[in-house]
Amino acid sequence: MAPDAATAQDLSEEERIIFDSVDKFIEQDVRPHAHKLEAADEYPREIADKLAEMGLMGATIGEEYGGLGLSASTYSKIVERVSSCWMSVSGIFNSHLIAAAAVERFGTEDQKRYWLPKMASGEMRGGIALTEPDCGTDLQAVRTTAKKDGNEYVLNGNKMWITNCIEGNFLAVLAKTDPETEPKHKGMSLILVEKDAGYKTSKLHKLGYKGIDTGEVVFDNTRVPLTNLIGPDEGRGLQQILGGLELGRINVAARGVGVARAALNDAVAYALDRKTFGKPIAEHQSIQIKLADMATRVEAAHLLVDSAARAYDKGQRCDMEAGMAKLFATEAALENAIEAMRIHGAYGYSKEYNVERYFRDAPLLCIGEGTNELQRIIIARQLTERAQG
Amino acid sequence: MKILVGVKRVIDAYVKVRVKSDHTGVETQNVKMSMNPFDEIAVEEGVRLREAGTADELIAVSIGPDQAQETIRTALAMGADRGIHVVADGRVEPLAIAKIFKELIARENPDVVILGKQAIDDDNNQVGQMLAALMGWSQGTFASKIELGAGQAKVTREIDGGLETLDLKLPAVLTTDLRLNEPRYASLPNIMKAKKKEIAKLTADELGVDTAPRVEILKVTEPPARQAGVKVESAAELVEKLKNEAKVI
Secondary structure, three states: OOOOOOOHHHOOHHHHHHHHHHHHHHHHHHHHHHHHHHHOOOOOHHHHHHHHHHOHHHOOOOHHHOOOOOOHHHHHHHHHHHHOOOHHHHHHHHHHHHHHHHHHHHOOHHHHHHHHHHHHHOOOOEEEEOOEOOEOOOHHHOOOEEEEEOOEEEEEEEEEEEEOOOOOOEEEEEEEOOOOOOOHHHHEEEEEEEHHHOOEEEEOOOOOOOOOOEEEEEEEEEEEEHHHEOOOOOOOHHHHHHHHHHHHHHHHHHHHHHHHHHHHHHHHHHHHHOEEOOEEHHHOHHHHHHHHHHHHHHHHHHHHHHHHHHHHHOOOOOHHHHHHHHHHHHHHHHHHHHHHHHHHOHHHHOOOOOHHHHHHHHHHHHHOOOOHHHHHHHHHHHHHHHHOO | OEEEEEOOEEEOOOOOOOEOOOOOOEOOOOOOEEEOHHHHHHHHHHHHHHHOOOOOEEEEEEEEOOOHHHHHHHHHHHOOOEEEEEEOOOOOOHHHHHHHHHHHHHHHOOOEEEEEOOOOOOOOOOHHHHHHHHHOOEEEEEEEEEEEEOOEEEEEEEEOOEEEEEEEEOOEEEEEOOOOOOOOOOOHHHHHHHOOOOEEEEEOOOOOOOOOOOOOOOOOOOOOOOOOOOOOOOHHHHHHHHHHOOOOO
16 A cells, blocks of 8 residues: 555655655565565565665765765655565665765765765665674763774774674774773774675574674774775764764654554555454454554654654754654554554464564664664653753 | 657556546546556657667657646656657547647657557547557557567557567557556656656647547446345355356356
8 A cells, every 4th residue: 555645745746756666666576575585584685686776775875976865854755665565675775874874974075985876876785883792772882993003994893783784795883993082982983894804794583674684793803994984083983873863763763654554554454354243344443443543653653754854854953853753653663563463363473464574573663773762861851951942 | 760659647557536526527636646557568668669779769748737747757767868748738538639649740750659558547549540540650559569670660469369460661650558568667866867858848739739629528427336246055056046047057
């Protein structure tokens, strides 16, 4: 079921043509393969190649660097659509684009000219490596080091839960270039590491978000040129990461809308088809109440994401808005997945239907890109800060 | 070789069409509109000929309201070189469409015109045939395969008895059937490039074509709802009913 059917009139001509193409891509090249690939936990290589052909690896990269230069608002609606079919597919370009955004926002002109066109074309595919075995939300606790040696950095340390680390060919790595400095963030830098430089990866096995390569990365005296430091100066890594978090959260929130919508669409279709006591279960009040709540959550989540994305596009501060969108949309995904399962009954619990997949995929959204507990703290802090003027 | 393709903006094939409450037509407000699927096939065929180097220019034409520009833009994103939009509000009947194409042919001198065999909104299936007659050109309708050579075309068409192959002299009007090809979706970079491609705007008046409808629509109604069938208890009862009630065996 196509999203935004009712609001299609509000979209620009360009957006309508883009979403139409994305929908066709999903129906022809993603949906027929999603169930099988996810069940086998197999990387969707052909889909990844098609994403690059579609131009999505460069969706938010500026046109002057070979990308499409899409707004966060347009981009978030693409993520919604892709995720309403199979969330894992959006992971292939999501964290890739966060890495690209760090280069575009903070890199030197030479770095932008060198890296961005390759990232936009998909020749270089990668992601961002922040989390470590003992550090996630509290990034200042990062232990990976990058020591200067001549005209190279030497990296040592471990990173965990890194998307695209096995199938991709580069990572933007958060490391300490000066482990002694206080405050700690002033000793942290973001460094691009190509796979050829040598790092070991191993796949991690997860409840959901299958198919996509989430793994552990080990740097053992991995050497990269000093010019791979993003930006002209060391010590800006944390700042560069935090600058990209708003977009990252809008991104994950959009995935939540997609999963929530998928659960709703499946539930509506099933409720119209399945009969008990001589009528479709959609005519039973207990099911109607569930469907109404699910649909309301989808619409509210979609609007929150769109409003955060529009604020981001205007260059306004939107950490609170992005946090609200992330919190609400990802919880909506989880709630809708559970409700869809209840509506489907035993079939919802069966591997033959997609509902159990939404149920396994949704919790990641509540945890990743800043836990929802952290989002609440960010929202509350902003509330009180703004209230005090 | 220059190719002209026609693209019509119609209600999307997956939308459930509703009749307007005043029975003057079908509801098009707040309804998803798309390129007619047979026209998508025509554009795809044109783009393939363009990519193979058989054609050097592909022009997408749409006749319709302002929003038809979006349909042309989609064709440009798929790979057409430029567009012509003949702005026309309201119903334009097949003969008027064919006459407009005739005038455009006079201006553009294409070697081949590829059209969808019919539009899925009114299902007329007339414009291709009418245009060929007006021009005195050869026609290959319901094409499932098109091979263009120097000054001639070999067209395989789907007919009731199977497949028929025609050798046509160019210029010609060809219309597409479902199995001619599988249309591509436009990549996002091509959608961006299409923004810069030219779309010329014209009116039927400027082309000297009178588009006033010749046919009056009296009333548009929903087809009658299907009656529920009869359930039989056994195979024997079914056979009995088929024999004595339906009298088909």
